Amino acid sequence: MTGFVYLTVRAMAGIKNIGILTSGGDAPGMNAAIRAVTRSAIYNKFGVKGIMRGYKGLVFNEIVDFKSQSVSNIIQLGGTILKTARCKEFTTPEGRKQAYDNMVAAGIDALVVIGGDGSLTGASIFAEEYNVPIVGLPGTIDNDLGGTDSTIGYDTALNTIMDAVDKLRDTASSHERLFFVEVMGHTAGYLALNSALATGSEAAIIPEMETEVDQLAELINHGFRKSKNSAIVIVAENPKTGGATALAERVKKEFPQYDARVTILGHIQRGGSPTAYDRILASRMGEAAIEAIMEGQRNVMIGVQNGKTVYVPFTKAVKHNKGIDRSDLDLVKILSI
Ligand code: F6P
Numbered sequence: 001m002t003g004f005v006y007l008t009v010r011a012m013a014g015i016k017n018i019g020i021l022t023s024g025g026d027a028p029g030m031n032a033a034i035r036a037v038t039r040s041a042i043y044n045k046f047g048v049k050g051i052m053r054g055y056k057g058l059v060f061n062e063i064v065d066f067k068s069q070s071v072s073n074i075i076q077l078g079g080t081i082l083k084t085a086r087c088k089e090f091t092t093p094e095g096r097k098q099a100y101d102n103m104v105a106a107g108i109d110a111l112v113v114i115g116g117d118g119s120l121t122g123a124s125i126f127a128e129e130y131n132v133p134i135v136g137l138p139g140t141i142d143n144d145l146g147g148t149d150s151t152i153g154y155d156t157a158l159n160t161i162m163d164a165v166d167k168l169r170d171t172a173s174s175h176e177r178l179f180f181v182e183v184m185g186h187t188a189g190y191l192a193l194n195s196a197l198a199t200g201s202e203a204a205i206i207p208e209m210e211t212e213v214d215q216l217a218e219l220i221n222h223g224f225r226k227s228k229n230s231a232i233v234i235v236a237e238n239p240k241t242g243g244a245t246a247l248a249e250r251v252k253k254e255f256p257q258y259d260a261r262v263t264i265l266g267h268i269q270r271g272g273s274p275t276a277y278d279r280i281l282a283s284r285m286g287e288a289a290i291e292a293i294m295e296g297q298r299n300v301m302i303g304v305q306n307g308k309t310v311y312v313p314f315t316k317a318v319k320h321n322k323g324i325d326r327s328d329l330d331l332v333k334i335l336s337i
Contacts, residue, residue, distance in 0.1 A: 015133065015293060017047040019063065019108035022080040023054030023087070023119035026270055027139045027153025029278035030080040030114055035071040036286020037112050037137075042068050044290060049108050053083045054115070055090035055122060058099035063106045075279055078156075078272045084115075090122055093129075100130045109133070110298075112289045114152070116140030117318050120301055124314035127299045135289045136301035136314065137282075141270055144188035146320025147312030148303030152285065154190065155277040157269045161195040164265055165232060169199070175259065176229040178251065182244035182264040185236045189324050191269070192236035197328060202231040202336045205247065207238055208324050216247055220255060237264075284309060 018041050022030050034050075041048045050070065052062035064070075074081055089095030103111075110133040113123040120136045127134040138145045141157035161183050172179045181201075185191040189206025196204035203219045219233060235244040242249075244262045251260040274282070285302045288309045292300060300311040 015046065015109040017049055017107045018110050018112060018290070018293065019049045019051050019058075019103065019106070020066070020082070020112045021051035021054050021057060021114070022082045022084045022139060023113060023115035023122070024084060025116060025140060026078075026080050026084050027116075027141050027151070028078040028156035028270070028272055028274035029152040029282040030082075030084075030139050031071075031074040031077045032274060032279045032282035033114050033137050033139060033152055033286045034080065034082060035075055036283040037114075037289055038066050038071045039068060040287040040290040044294065046290070047107070049106055050082055051108075051111075053085040053087075054119070055087040055095075055099060056085045057082075058102055059087060059089045059095050061102040061106075063102065063108070075283075076273050078270075078274065080114075086118070087122075090126075096126055096129060099126070100132070103132070110135070110293050112137065112286075112293075114139040116142060116151070117144060120145070120314055121318045124299060124318065127314070133293060133296075133298040135292045135297060136317065137285050137289055138301055138303065138317070141191065142185045142188050143190040144185070144321050145301065145303075145317045146322055147301065147305070147310065147317050149305055150277075150281060152278055152282045153270075153274070155281075156272060156275045157184070157191060158194055158198065159275055160269050160272055161191060161234075161265060162198045164263075164268070165195060165199040165201065165234070168263055169230075169232060172230040172232055172261075177259045177261050178230070179232045180235050180244035180248050180251075180260065180262045181232060182235050182237050182262065184265075184269050186238060188321050189236045192234045193324055193328055193332070196234040196332045197335075199232065199234070200335065201234050201332065202228070203233045204329065204332055205233060205235040206324060206329075207236055209329070210238070210241065216250060220251075 048066035051057040138151035
């Protein structure tokens with residue numbers, strides 16, 4: 001689209017200032033996304049307002065003017081310079097009314113929301129209730145949003161897990177132990193499955209398979225028993241089943257011959273400098289968010305499918321876990337004989 005057409009569309013939509021916020025769990029690459037949104041908006045002559053602490057900043061009126069320099073030297077930083085929060089008040093109609101009033105008072109006409117499933121669900125409700133143009137960017141290490149091959153932060157978290165498991169393998173092998181390594185992703189097994197592939201782990205235990213098979217029994221019967229002195233099993237965190245800790249307890253009871261240990265990687269997975277992949281993804285998506293606003297798109301998340309940037313309606317992005325590729329689960333098994 002030419003600059004002239006953009007200007008026309010923008011004038012029609014009456015959008016002068018774009019607000020940007022990060023919400024929910026932080027993810028490496030959020031800063032690269034903030035930078036891309038801010039600079040693309042300024043390049044296209046919009047004003048930019050940084051909203052602090054996610055939706056909290058809208059409800060409690062913590063909104064600051066952003067300039068191009070506000071986002072200098074942040075592309076390489078993990079976390080989010082805008083801070084993030086999970087905001088209870090925004091889940092109530094009164095909280096959202098307050099948020100809308102503050103947004104209007106600050107002169108914000110459209111929002112870019114960077115976050116995961118919960119954050120984009122909030123965006124979707126707010127957009128419908130107040131007719132606010134909102135474009136979402138998928139920012140979560142869990143990779144659990146529909147319509148995009150990857151979310152911002154997922155690749156970095158995967159690499160963080162890989163580094164940690166490589167180290168654990170040294171001690172697992174020296175002591176001839178069975179290690180259960182718990183990773184994040186309480187409703188989605190992407191981190192567990194793909195880190196298992198990347199580290200040559202003996203198995204991945206993931207929520208998607210939970211009700212179908214006894215994954216631990218399968219693992220013990222088919223794999224670990226045969227020829228290995230040590231093994232690594234990657235387990236997706238699971239508040240319902242107790243995750244890696246519960247599995248290790250079970251092994252200690254049912255198979256006392258194995259020397260089982262647990263490592264929970266926890267929030268280490270959310271930090272650190274983003275990988276090149278996440279920086280590039282965040283930069284492309286950030287710019288695409290501004291293009292989307294100029295095209296008059298609303299209530300869409302920017303996704304990437306087969307290398308192409310796409311618009312995904314919020315209704316197809318949230319609560320639309322892509323589902324795992326079962327052949328990858330088989331691959332973990334085949335390659336660990
Ligand atoms: O960022 C997503 C996620 O990492 C989930 O996998 C995890 O269950 C959750 O956030 C934990 O986040 P918090 O400790 O911030 O509640």
